[in-house]
Amino acid sequence: MDQACVEPVWLGVLLSPVSTAAALVVSAPMAWLLVWELRGWRARVAAVVLGSPLVLPLLAVGLYAMLALASGPASCNQGGAWVFLSVAGKTLCAALYATPFVAPPLLAAFQAVDQRVWEAAATLRADRADQFWSVALPMVRPAMLVAGGVGCAQSVAAFGAMALFDARETCDGAECASMMNAGGLILMGSLIATAILRLDPARVRGGQRE
Amino acid sequence: MSQDALVPAWEPGLSAQLKGRFGDFDLNVTFDAPNRGVTTLFGPPGGGKTLLLRCLAGLERAEEGQVQVGETLWQDGLLFLQPHEREVGCVFQDAALFPHLTVRGNLEFGRRRAGGETQLDGRVATRILGLEHLLDQGVDALTLSERIRVSIARALLANPQLLLMDRPLAMLEPEGRRSMLPYLEALADQLSIPILYIGDDIEEVARLADHVILLRDGRVRFSGQAATFFARAETANEIGAASESAAGAVLEGRIVERDPGLGLARVAVIGGSLWVVDLDPSPAEIGVGARCRLRVPASSVSLFLAPPSRSSVLNALPAKVHRVAMVDVARAAVELRLGEDGRGAGLLAHVTRRSLEALKVAPGRVMYAAVKAVALSERISGSSR
Structure with missing residues (x-):
C-alpha cells in the first residue's frame, strides 16, 4: 500500500481510542444525570436524542459536526466546499460522532441496576457523585466495554468517512483511488463491527442484576 | 393509641411526626420509639409500614413532619436531610449488596464514609453475625442468609443512630428464619440505638419485639410495650391474622x-x-x-x-x-x-x-x-x- 493509503489507516487506528475515551468521559456522567435528573417527557426527549443515531442516517451526526467545525478558523480552507480538519479536529469529530452510540448502552446499564443498590449506597452516606464513582461505574463495567467497543468502531468509521472527503478534495488519479479505497474499507469494516456489537443486547445490559 | 399504666419509663430515641400523600395513600403518623431494643412495625399489608421506614431514611419525603433521632433533627418544616446526610442504617429485604465488591468491601463501604468510632467494633459485628470466614469472598457466592447478615453488618458499621430493617428475613425459608433470630436477638442486646423492624411473621415478631407500633391505613393504631400488645384481646383481629394461632x-x-x-x-x-x-x-x-x-x-x-x-x-x-x-x-x-x-x-x-x-x-x-x-x-x- 502506498503512503496516501497508510495515513488514514494510521490515523483511524491511533486516534479512535482517544476519541472513544473522550466520548466515554462525556457519556458516562451524561447517562448518570439522565437516570436521576430527568423525569417524564424530558426523559423521553433525551432518549430520542440519544437514540437518534438509530433513526438518522448514520453519517448525519458526524457530517454536521464536521461542517460546523470546518467553518471555524481552525480549518484550513483551500477554496473547496470540503476541507481538511486538523488531526485534533478530526479526533473531536470522531468523538462527537461516537458519543450518541456510547451513551445508550451506559444509560441502559445504569437503569438496569436495582434501585435498591442506589438506596443502599445513599443510606451508607454516599452522595450522588460518590455513588457514580464507587458504585455505578464499577457495576456497569461490562457495559462500558460494549460502549467502548461500539464507540471505537464508530470513531474508526468517522475517520474513514473523513478520509473519503479528504481524498475527493485533495488528490486525484491512483492516489485518490487508493485513499478512497482505504477510507471506504475502514468505514465499511467498522460499520459491520458496530452492527455485530449492537446485535447482542445482553452484552449491552451491563449491570449484573441481583 | 392506647396508654399502658404499668409501662416502665423509657427514653425516646426517635420521635417522628409525618404527614403526606403518596399517590392515593395517605400517611399520617405520630409516634416515639425507645432508644434501645426492637420496635416492631406491625400491621396488615398496605398499611404504610415500608413507606414509613422510607420516610425515616429520607428516601421518600412527607410534605409535613418532624423527625428527631436522639438529639439530632432530621426533618422539620424547613429542614430535610438527604439519605446520605442521615446517620441511618437500612437493611432491605433483598440485602441489596454491592455485587462488584467482596464481603469486606461491602462492610467497609459505609464504615469508611461514616468515619469516627462505631458503636460496634467491626470484629465484634462480624463475630456476632458469623461472617469472619466470608470476608474475602465475593457476594455472589453467599447464601441468602449470609447475604442478609452481611447487609446487617454493613448497615451497623456505618455507625447509625437509627437502624431500619424492612422484612430482613422475609425471603428465607422458615428454617433459615429461625436460625437467624438468635443473631438478631444478640445484636438487639448489644446496640443502644432505636431499631425499627418490619416483620410479617408473628413468631418472629413475638421473639424480637420489645415495643410494638401497629400501623393500619397509614395511621398508628397502637404504640406500646410488646407484652401489652400481645396480651390484648383485639390484637389478633387488628393484625389481620385470620389464623387462631396468631393470638397469644x-x-x-x-x-x-x-x-x-x-x-x-x-x-x-x-x-x-x-x-x-x-x-x-x-x-x-x-x-x-x-x-x-x-x-x-x-x-x-x-x-x-x-x-x-x-x-x-x-x-x-x-x-x-x-x-x-x-x-x-x-x-x-x-x-x-x-x-x-x-x-x-x-x-x-x-x-x-x-x-x-x-x-x-x-x-x-x-x-x-x-x-x-x-x-x-x-x-x-x-x-x-
Whole structure:
C-alpha cells in the first residue's frame, strides 16, 4: 500500500481510542444525570436524542459536526466546499460522532441496576457523585466495554468517512483511488463491527442484576 | 393509641411526626420509639409500614413532619436531610449488596464514609453475625442468609443512630428464619440505638419485639410495650391474622430450674412460674438464670374455676380476668393477669362463648389458667436481655 493509503489507516487506528475515551468521559456522567435528573417527557426527549443515531442516517451526526467545525478558523480552507480538519479536529469529530452510540448502552446499564443498590449506597452516606464513582461505574463495567467497543468502531468509521472527503478534495488519479479505497474499507469494516456489537443486547445490559 | 399504666419509663430515641400523600395513600403518623431494643412495625399489608421506614431514611419525603433521632433533627418544616446526610442504617429485604465488591468491601463501604468510632467494633459485628470466614469472598457466592447478615453488618458499621430493617428475613425459608433470630436477638442486646423492624411473621415478631407500633391505613393504631400488645384481646383481629394461632401473649421471664432428663425448664414470670419444654441437652446447671421470652398461644390456655387435678396440663396458674372481648359469635378472648391479685404478667386465652357463660367469666374474677406445653425458644448461649 502506498503512503496516501497508510495515513488514514494510521490515523483511524491511533486516534479512535482517544476519541472513544473522550466520548466515554462525556457519556458516562451524561447517562448518570439522565437516570436521576430527568423525569417524564424530558426523559423521553433525551432518549430520542440519544437514540437518534438509530433513526438518522448514520453519517448525519458526524457530517454536521464536521461542517460546523470546518467553518471555524481552525480549518484550513483551500477554496473547496470540503476541507481538511486538523488531526485534533478530526479526533473531536470522531468523538462527537461516537458519543450518541456510547451513551445508550451506559444509560441502559445504569437503569438496569436495582434501585435498591442506589438506596443502599445513599443510606451508607454516599452522595450522588460518590455513588457514580464507587458504585455505578464499577457495576456497569461490562457495559462500558460494549460502549467502548461500539464507540471505537464508530470513531474508526468517522475517520474513514473523513478520509473519503479528504481524498475527493485533495488528490486525484491512483492516489485518490487508493485513499478512497482505504477510507471506504475502514468505514465499511467498522460499520459491520458496530452492527455485530449492537446485535447482542445482553452484552449491552451491563449491570449484573441481583 | 392506647396508654399502658404499668409501662416502665423509657427514653425516646426517635420521635417522628409525618404527614403526606403518596399517590392515593395517605400517611399520617405520630409516634416515639425507645432508644434501645426492637420496635416492631406491625400491621396488615398496605398499611404504610415500608413507606414509613422510607420516610425515616429520607428516601421518600412527607410534605409535613418532624423527625428527631436522639438529639439530632432530621426533618422539620424547613429542614430535610438527604439519605446520605442521615446517620441511618437500612437493611432491605433483598440485602441489596454491592455485587462488584467482596464481603469486606461491602462492610467497609459505609464504615469508611461514616468515619469516627462505631458503636460496634467491626470484629465484634462480624463475630456476632458469623461472617469472619466470608470476608474475602465475593457476594455472589453467599447464601441468602449470609447475604442478609452481611447487609446487617454493613448497615451497623456505618455507625447509625437509627437502624431500619424492612422484612430482613422475609425471603428465607422458615428454617433459615429461625436460625437467624438468635443473631438478631444478640445484636438487639448489644446496640443502644432505636431499631425499627418490619416483620410479617408473628413468631418472629413475638421473639424480637420489645415495643410494638401497629400501623393500619397509614395511621398508628397502637404504640406500646410488646407484652401489652400481645396480651390484648383485639390484637389478633387488628393484625389481620385470620389464623387462631396468631393470638397469644408474650411473657418475659427468667429460667429458674432445668430438668434435661424430662426435657423441661421452669421459667419465672411476673406473678407466677411456668414449666416449659426445653430440649437443650446441656447439663441442668447451664442456662439457669438466663432471661428468656415465652409465647403462649391463646389456644393453649384453658380456664378452670379450681386448680385442675390429675390432668395432662403442665401448668395451672391463678390469674385474674382483666377483660373479655368477643372474637366472633362462638368465641371470646379473655385477657388475664397472673396472680390472685391480678398484678402479674398478661396472658390471653381463647374460650368458647358457651364456656364463658357456664363459668361466668367476668372481669375481676380469679380463675386458674391451665397452660399446655409451650417451647422455650433457642438463644445464643450467654446472651441476656
